[in-house]
Amino acid sequence: MSKVADSIRRGLKEAVSYAEGKADERAYRIHVPQKIDVKAIRTRLDMTQEEFAGRFGFSVKTLRHWEQGSRQPEGPTRAYLLVIERAPNAVQKALQAA
Numbered sequence: 001m002s003k004v005a006d007s008i009r010r011g012l013k014e015a016v017s018y019a020e021g022k023a024d025e026r027a028y029r030i031h032v033p034q035k036i037d038v039k040a041i042r043t044r045l046d047m048t049q050e051e052f053a054g055r056f057g058f059s060v061k062t063l064r065h066w067e068q069g070s071r072q073p074e075g076p077t078r079a080y081l082l083v084i085e086r087a088p089n090a091v092q093k094a095l096q097a098a
Contacts, residue, residue: 008094015079039067041085
């Protein structure tokens with residue numbers, strides 16, 4: 001497995017721990033917003049709902065709820081979506097290596 005994939009996996013695990021309140025917050029300087037514009041992330045990546053959901057492991061139904069505003073992603077998912085927004089290719093590579 002590549003160093004990049006290992007680093008991304010480690011980062012995702014740390015982000016989930018932080019979002020679940022299990023990490024020492026003093027050790028991190030991150031901000032996970034309460035609201036994420038999932039449609040804007042998907043649109044910037046030029047993907048359909050089906051492509052985005054399939055590529056990153058979401059159900060299309062859940063994605064539609066987020067985009068329509070009837071639900072918001074929970075803490076760990078918001079952190080994951082931020083990683084997708086900032087490094088989509090690295091996330092895809094890490095998921096393919098899994």
